[in-house]
Amino acid sequence: MNDDAHDTFDVDAAIAALRAQLAPRIATTPDAVLVGIETGGAWIASRLHAEFGLAAPLCTLNISFYRDDFSTIGLHPSVGPSHIPAEIDGKTVILVDDVLYTGRTVRAALNELFDYGRPAAVRLAVLVDRGARELPFAPDAVGLKLDIATNRRIKLTGPDPLRLTMQ
């Protein structure tokens, strides 16, 4: 990592790292359900879903109705609706997001996920872990670990090509 105004990172390498960490888990739970958080997490989940050739359909979550800052900043510009076409009751769910930071998105995603059913387990896979958690979450798989100042922003754009930049 360097300190240019716009750093870019190797997304493919990070996804490959995620995939390598998830492979043993997928091998033992082949009926695992991949759930990507809109928008960036859904792009990553879509890549992983294709590469693993999972049987369960890809699921996506739009957590904007579950955010904890609704009463102060209102409704976020709409991203896509949630689509959970797979049965998640009793299944291992692999929750995928692009950037893990405070943990508040994961909190919202878990709340929404449990409105759809009771998974046997939920694992967390993130493309980037930038630290500075405000809630007690730890990822199970991390593509890229960055220790960066709180005033910098990490952004994934895509879906084709996927680009990860820091400002």
Place this chain on the structure above:
Amino acid sequence: MTAIQLDDQGGLRHLITTQGLPRALIEQILDTAESFVPDPGAPPRKVPLLRGRTVFNLFFENSTRTRTTFELAAKRLSADVINMDVAHSSRAKGEDDLDTLFTLQAMGGSIFAIRHPENGAAARFAAHAADDVAIINAGDGSHAHPTQALLDVFTIRRHRPDFANLAVAIVGDVRHSRVAHSTIQALRTLGTRDIRVVGPERFLPPDPAALGVTAGTDCAALLRDADVVMGLRIQRERIDGDALEGVSDYHHRFGLTPANLAHARPDALVMHPGPINRGVEIDADVAYGRQSVILEQVRNGIAVRMAVMAIIAGNRQPRG
């Protein structure tokens, strides 16, 4: 009357009318509503957006279905919901209707869905509401019924997204219909140019050009190649002459029957705000036929009302 519904950032503050409601806001409501439509076959879900807020359905005029969909919408947003049938309570005791609003505001109500027999009542309530209280017009007199209009255009968009190249025919008592007025305004804002209204002379709007519609009494001509045919509920007492003969003649000339519908496109959507009068403005076979989206309209009404409440609540600071 239209400026009152926007806040100083141009966001939705109250919902009073579709007249003058900017296209971007209509599209924000429709896009948000899309997120609230349950996946096919999945049960409807409850989201926590309005947890801790109280929604009052304040109905000065009865409407079971509108009140029920507002109630379901508020409950699916996790609000506490109180239904007030004011026509039968405080008004009988002589309380001014604004006093009713002030009393319920004092109880902590933050969103009021108001149905009222008087034109302009919703705007009057909005003008007097507390700063942290929002008014949603659930139908006022023959003035406006914006959530019905929004669910109409939402339903149309899900089937025919190209509003600019849409021919819409509205059949019935357009002159006295708040639904027709609001839906016509919403369609025009979304770019629909070809809107026709059909009915007996006395049901037609006095100035069709001002409304931006073509008007006439000839069902065959005005339904020709229409993509959407919308029937309106007819009040039987408004049909002239001997009751039975009048109804049968109306049904023959203006009812949504297979014969009249044959003039529209074969895949034209059949719509109706409900409740329907079977055998008057619509045939039961048409109402439940393959072209009908009438029950979809009912379902979509919940998602659209959820969207309106969520957006308004998101634009308002909570009480306290």
